[in-house]
Amino acid sequence: MTDGCRRRGFLAGITAVSSVAVAGCNGLPWEDESTSTAFPAEEAATILTADAPAPDPPAPIDPSPEALESALERTVDLLAAVPDPLEAEHVPNGEIREEIDRAREDATDALTDYTDDGTVAAIDPTDLSADDRYHAFRATVDARESAREAAVAYAAIDDESIADELRTEHGDVADFEGGLTALEYLGEDTDVGRLRGALVATTAESDLERAARRVEHVSIADATTVLDLGEAAGGLEHAAATDDVHTHLDERYEDSLESPTDLSDVFERVVTDALDYADELDLPDSYDDSWVDDLVDADLEDDHLLERLVYDSFWPLYQARDDLAEAADEDRPGDGLDAALRLETHRRAFERVRERIDDGELGHPLSAEDIRAERESAIEAAEDALESITGPSPGSELLASTLEELEWLDDRIDRRIERSPDTNHSLGSEYRDYVSLDARLSVLSDAVRSYRGSLLA
Numbered sequence: 001m002t003d004g005c006r007r008r009g010f011l012a013g014i015t016a017v018s019s020v021a022v023a024g025c026n027g028l029p030w031e032d033e034s035t036s037t038a039f040p041a042e043e044a045a046t047i048l049t050a051d052a053p054a055p056d057p058p059a060p061i062d063p064s065p066e067a068l069e070s071a072l073e074r075t076v077d078l079l080a081a082v083p084d085p086l087e088a089e090h091v092p093n094g095e096i097r098e099e100i101d102r103a104r105e106d107a108t109d110a111l112t113d114y115t116d117d118g119t120v121a122a123i124d125p126t127d128l129s130a131d132d133r134y135h136a137f138r139a140t141v142d143a144r145e146s147a148r149e150a151a152v153a154y155a156a157i158d159d160e161s162i163a164d165e166l167r168t169e170h171g172d173v174a175d176f177e178g179g180l181t182a183l184e185y186l187g188e189d190t191d192v193g194r195l196r197g198a199l200v201a202t203t204a205e206s207d208l209e210r211a212a213r214r215v216e217h218v219s220i221a222d223a224t225t226v227l228d229l230g231e232a233a234g235g236l237e238h239a240a241a242t243d244d245v246h247t248h249l250d251e252r253y254e255d256s257l258e259s260p261t262d263l264s265d266v267f268e269r270v271v272t273d274a275l276d277y278a279d280e281l282d283l284p285d286s287y288d289d290s291w292v293d294d295l296v297d298a299d300l301e302d303d304h305l306l307e308r309l310v311y312d313s314f315w316p317l318y319q320a321r322d323d324l325a326e327a328a329d330e331d332r333p334g335d336g337l338d339a340a341l342r343l344e345t346h347r348r349a350f351e352r353v354r355e356r357i358d359d360g361e362l363g364h365p366l367s368a369e370d371i372r373a374e375r376e377s378a379i380e381a382a383e384d385a386l387e388s389i390t391g392p393s394p395g396s397e398l399l400a401s402t403l404e405e406l407e408w409l410d411d412r413i414d415r416r417i418e419r420s421p422d423t424n425h426s427l428g429s430e431y432r433d434y435v436s437l438d439a440r441l442s443v444l445s446d447a448v449r450s451y452r453g454s455l456l457a
Contacts (some may be wrong), residue, residue, distance in 0.1 A: 038424035041417045043368040047427075048410055050372075052379050053386060055407060057400035059134035060199045060392035061256070065125035067248045068133055071140035071241070072111075076121050078147035078237075079107060082154045091157065099227050100150050103234070107146035110139045137249075138207070141241040145214075148237035153230025166232055167220045173239045180208050184250075185264040185333060188257055191456050195393035197263045198337050198455060200253055202394055204246055205334030211242035264333060270454050271328055271336030274343060278321045281347065305364055306357060309432045313353040313439065316346040341394050341451045348443035353435065365431045374434035378406060381441035388445045395448035402440055409433050 082104055083090050091097040108120055114136045115122045120143065125133055156162045183204060187197025218235040222228070254260060320343035327336035356362050365371050382403055389395045409430060416425055 037365055037367075037428070038426045039368050040424055041421045044413060044425045044427060045417050047368050047372045047375055047413060047430075050376050050379055052375075052406055052410060053382050053403060055400045055403040056386075057135065058199060058392040058396040059131035060196050060203070061134055061249045061253045062130040063133050063137045063245075063248055063252055065128075065133065068125040068128075068137045068140070071137060071144065071244065072120055072123055072125070074241075075107060075111070075140060075143045075147050078144065078151045079104060079120065081151040086154075091154070096153070096157075096225075096227060100153050100230070103146045103150035103153065103230065107143045107150065110143040110146065111136060114139075137245055141207070141211075141238060141245055144241040145234040145238040149230040149234030151230075152233035153226045156226040156229045162229055162233075163220060163223065166223075166229065166236065169236050170215075170218055170220055170232075173215055173236055173243075180205065180212065180332075183208070183334075185262065185267055186254060186257060186260045187263045188259055189261040189263070192391065193257075193261075194263060194266060194455055195391060195395075195452070198267065198334075198394050199392050199397055201263075201267060201334035202338045202397070203334075204250070205332055206338070207242055207246060209332075209335070211239045214238045266455070267333035267337055270340055271324065271333055273454050274324055274336065274340035275328060277340075278324060278343060281317070281321075283317060283321060305428050305432065306362065309353065309362065309435060310357070312432055312436055313346075313350045317343065317350060320346055337394055337455075340454075341398055341447065344451055345398065345440060345444055345447040348447050349436070349439040352439040352443055356435075356439075362435060365427070368427075371427055371431045371434060374431065374438055375406075375410075378434055378438035378441050381438055381444075382406070385441055385444045389448050393448075393452075395444070395451065398448075399441075399444060402437065402444070405433075406437050406441075409437070 082100060084104070086097055086101055086104075088094075088097065091100065108118065111120050111123060112118065114128060114132060123136070125136075128136060152162060152166075183201075185197065185201050187193045187200070214235040215238075218232045220229075220232055223232050320339050324336055324339035324343060327333070327339055353362075382399075385399050389399050413425075413427070413430055
């Protein structure tokens with residue numbers, strides 16, 4: 001993972017800055033919206049004129065329709081345990097009733113992209129594409145968690161034995177870390193095979209770690225209400241569902257490999273190279289009040305919006321660096337692969353933002369047109385990235401997640417306008433977010449190309 005641009009300490013000589021202070025934004029001198037420009041709702045709506053490409057996350061494994069059907073049946077059975085609609089005669093306490101309803105809705109919402117009538121029972125796995133089956137199968141983890149939360153919270157109103165049952169279940173899944181230590185980093189030793197194997201590794205580790213954290217935070221002893229018991233049961237269901245999903249996906253993945261090869265040495269080398277790269281970046285490691293101004297040549301004194309933009313572009317480098325080090329320490333090559341790509345991407349994105357500030361291209365948006373221009377630049381960059389980043393790989397996953405951020409940002413503006421159509425809307429933070437997304441999408445193809453070079457070496 002080397003190129004001429006990276007082989008210099010690109011922050012050499014900059015006033016030192018603490019990673020702790022950066023992560024917490026402690027003592028930084030700006031007020032988030034104090035100098036933002038407000039726009040009427042009608043003008044703000046013009047920001048969203050152009051259509052953005054939809055996120056299309058990669059699917060490296062094709063689960064069987066039968067496995068998805070089993071996961072859906074479990075979800076449907078759990079949901080069936082709660083009356084629909086849930087009335088006061090079922091649950092007199094309004095707060096409890098509302099929370100049970102919320103959990104039930106979350107279960108359905110997790111799978112809403114795969115059903116025409118809004119019900120989980122209507123999903124037919126044989127009607128779904130292989131890609132949709134994969135994403136629906138992974139989504140059943142959250143669906144099962146929420147459905148179990150609703151079912152147990154409702155049942156616990158009249159059944160005092162549920163707490164004891166959950167204690168037993170908790171003991172059965174307490175050592176969920178075992179799923180992580182048992183991971184095998186297999187794949188075809190080809191370019192396509194390494195990229196696919198890297199995505200499988202990052203996804204498996206991420207999902208299993210999330211499940212381990214859920215189990216770790218389950219405490220039956222501290223569950224004093226039916227809602228507490230429901231939440232605890234949801235955490236245990238999350239772990240069981242994750243185990244079901246990845247046991248099946250691992251089997252399907254191995255069966256799809258013509259020449260299974262242990263790629264752990266390849267992945268560990270990429271992580272080691274990325275650690276060396278992070279050291280070469282010479283990121284500052286202590287704090288000074290002037291650190292933001294010292295990151296760029298332009299004078300940012302009292303320009304809180306641009307100071308915050310610099311911060312927003314810079315701190316992900318610290319996060320990626322720290323995640324990379326943690327992955328190496330804990331022998332998690334999948335997490336390391338993910339952090340390595342983020343480090344490369346955010347380094348390039350920060351340099352793009354810094355150059356634009358130094359060149360005077362960025363400043364306070366004087367009209368909605370200024371914000372729209374940043375959004376449309378991000379869309380153009382996304383369309384270019386979609387042309388060059390294809391196939392199942394960590395790069396295509398990062399592209400999809402970045403496009404999801406763009407989608408969420410658009411939705412945030414749209415909801416604000418819909419909620420307050422007669423109000424002026426301050427969009428300073430949205431402007432910064434579009435600038436940041438434009439930077440990341442603009443550099444993503446080059447970042448992925450560099451990352452691929454290391455992975456395929």
